[in-house]
Amino acid sequence: MKTLTAFGALALSAAFTTPSSALEKVTFGTNWLAQAEHGGFYQAVADGTYEACGLEVSIVSGGPQVNNRALMLAGKMEFIMGGNMLQPFSAAEQNIPIVVVASLFQKEPQVIISHPDQGFDTWESLKGAKLFLGENGFQSFYKWMMGEYGFTAEQRQPYTFNPAPFLADKKSAQQGYITSEPFAIEREGGFKPNLFLLADYGFDTYSTTIETMQATIDTSPELVQCFVDGSILGWVNYLYGDNSAANALIRTDNPDMTDAQIAFSIEQLKKFGIVDSGDSETLGIGAMTDARHTSFYDKMVAAGVAPGGLDISKIYTLDFVNKGVGLELKKKLTGL
Template sequence: MSNPLTMKSFLTAFGLSAAAIAAQPAFALDQVTYGTNWLAQAEHGGFYQAVADGTYKKYGLDVKIVQGGPNAANRALLIAGKVDFYMGGQLGDMDARKEGIPLVSVASIFQKDPQVLMAHPDAGIDKFEDMTKLTTIFMGQEGFSTYFEWMKKHYPGFKEDQYKPYTFNPAPFIADKKSAQQGYLTSEPYEIEKQAGWKPKVFLLADAGFAPYSTMITAMQKTVDEKPDMVQRFVDASLEGWYNYLYGDNKAANDLIKKDNPEMTDGQIAFSIAKMKEYGILESGEAATKGIGCITDERYKKFFDEMVSIGVEPKDLDYKAAYTTKFVCKGVGMALKK
């Protein structure tokens, strides 16, 4: 027979071990960092949602969002290996490859870049091409060297002498009825209406034909090659986060956004979400049927060819190295849409 004392000691020891094991997580979460391209806002909402509602944890990830901003250098942190993913864009990714930097985008959250031009509501500007009649277009240097070059090619009548630098102050535009100003669909129109008391006419460049992928999930090639499972889980969890943010309870995510960016308001957040839905920023084109985040070879090549035609990118650029389609277009998260 077994010695009762020995058996009791064994069971006690086993019980303690079982309790200790039960107290541990089922598995260790992978630590992941995602650097955004600006201060926290609704345009980043799906990522904050996946943090707030536990979606990342469900996928075995402990995700930290590293907020961008005027003094942030999150793209440089990605290149240096300090963050795992960055909120890149198609132009930036192609430029990186041109410079020999091995960035690769694995998903495109925005099918339409929210870049817009705005005009006064009573200036007789009803179509995109009507802005050729204006004397001034306020825009940044980056826009002048990219989409304005594209505008001049596809809409004859736009001229370089219309250009004036945009200093992130809308006052000159508000004061000049014969001017237009660049902006972000989800931001500047809201601010101008608050300041001026009227709604500007808004023209989305993507709807006019200038259509890069934007708000992407971008990684280093090494990460994609060596950690494909982690990349897939981060992409899938982020896509679920976006569907939940757009169509579910997003209060906790918005609270996190306002914690990171105390100047953000509920009014601005609501405006941004409404505009993203209205204009199909996330859900249009292939993403409407294959899910948020979709990237296709045909669409990517079309924009690359446009940039070659205006001299922004070299014809011999290996643009295909700047993205991959293997992690997206699988309908992940679509069932969450209500």
């Protein structure tokens, strides 16, 4: 099996092919229905990047009735897409040997959204707003917001993932993903909302991670490296190159996805540095550091979200990232 560190440029053209009979089949489960937030993985399938080092990758969509994490634990797939680091903390608590091998998002896309010109145009002013929050958000990032910034439980109103209550109450705010809910709000409400990205206020979890089992790392490290490198190159090409083939695959897997939503999501990913900012600018997309992992874990312990005393070194490894993969390709595509 070839590594994409050496063959990255060739992976982006049809000039380099591997006979299909020689490809090793790999299944990757996402955490939701196909969308632009999964674009780099679809890109690596569409342009042959995974094939360039010997992998035939099948992407299996997640969704409300799908548990790809359980399927990986049962040996039905090699890799899954994680949301953020909270689930790996839970795995560590339960001694489940799941390992994060890369983080394709440097920032989690979670935001608080408010109406403009209603007295809630700053982060501090949000402490006076009614906040529509789902239960998962209330039990995770909002606990951090309460402990770190003084938000209160009394502000919280249940969020049903319908923007109608927020649109009807100009003195309210709601949770959302920067790539998704603002698009619907702009279309339905006819205004651009204020967006407060939690990552920019210290919620420094890694997001859109690649997770695998420790046994896969032990027995097939070259396979893991190939999938990680291919995914990184896929994201570089998706953000900075021709992503039309990847978007076609996304629409095939999720027929409800529109071109307008995809375009908006890509714009937001770039504008807010979700994929490519900070460490990834020098270490390559997918970058992780011990310091960031420790910082987020300590914050979650302080907020009462995660238990103390976990050995979080068991739930991630830096062995497959921080190698500068994709940096030269990015220069070529952007001219910078």
